[in-house]
Amino acid sequence: MLKQIFSLQNPFIKQLVQLKDKSRERRKSGTFLIEGVREISLAVKGNYEIETILFYPEFFSQEQLNNLKAQQLNTIEISKDIYEKLAYRDTTEGVLAIAKSKNHAIEDLKLSTQNPLILVAEAPEKPGNIGAILRTADAANVEAVIIANPKTDLYNPNIIRSSVGCVFTNQIATGSTSDIIAFLKSKNINIYCAALQASVNYHTQDFKKPTAIVVGTEATGLSDDWLKSSTQNIIIPMQGDIDSMNVSVASGILIFEARRQRNFK
CATH class of the missing domain: 3.40.1280.10 (SPOUT methyltransferase, trefoil knot domain)
Structure with a gap:
């Protein structure tokens, strides 16, 4: 069953806002946010591990979601206000991903x-x-x-x-x-x-x-x-x-x- 989150006060969403805004949170969690189909696709091609896909269905359809998901991923439907809070671009593709950082030593x-x-x-x-x-x-x-x-x-x-x-x-x-x-x-x-x-x-x-x-x-x-x-x-x-x-x-x-x-x- 598809998970849905529609509240900005949800603790998970609050954590993602910190992940977007704070380098410290990205380092601590070893994860980061990706916005956009091209960027997510390039991350997958670059062998980044995608943990979760978040999408707003009025901007990003179920068909697009199915095309993006080459593997079984945790998927969450979110509301417009959550998407706008997490997005950092002016364009509105309606999809974000949580990915694991790589080691770059x-x-x-x-x-x-x-x-x-x-x-x-x-x-x-x-x-x-x-x-x-x-x-x-x-x-x-x-x-x-x-x-x-x-x-x-x-x-x-x-x-x-x-x-x-x-x-x-x-x-x-x-x-x-x-x-x-x-x-x-x-x-x-x-x-x-x-x-x-x-x-x-x-x-x-x-x-x-x-x-x-x-x-x-x-x-x-x-x-x-x-x-x-x-x-x-x-x-x-x-x-x-x-x-x-x-x-x-x-x-x-x-x-x-x-x-x-x-x-x-």
Whole structure:
């Protein structure tokens, strides 16, 4: 029998509101919310374990629910006010999922090729930038995205939204800058740091070998540890009056140059 919850005062719903709003609750429970058909489908494709589907039937039909449910899942019908309380987008698809978080420790990252192309971002803070970086990484089919010294948890609703679900399609690892540098060096991966100091134009470098492209924040750039460990610092030549660009845009330029050199294979 289909379970139904129609009260905002229901303890389970109150817990889900906390899950949406609080990083602390996501870490404590090891779960998070996903909104939208595409995002849920990508999470399933990415081997995330879905615990529960919640849907509002006037926005999301029983037929759509049946199409989404490739496996037997706990399903709850909710009211419009509950859906609007839990949703974080302006669009109204009418379906959410509760999923289990994955482990993203750098020491557990498995590379499937001897010649990886990796994108590293140090201390990105804005969820929109992180989401855009993940979207770019998916488009370029990089081997992995590594986030050094993360400031925001990966399952922040705005990261899921801005990445259009690519948080689930990329292999992602996190760790300290020192641990990530040690990991890259242990795999003999060349480190190319986007930096102003001692840099050369990015398109002059050979990215066909094992490569990690490393970007920092617009405000502070990369830490000294990265600059000391760099195979070569690289720069995108600016043609206007400013000397930097948005980190997600810069990531796209650099990673697609590497992909171009590899003949987009």
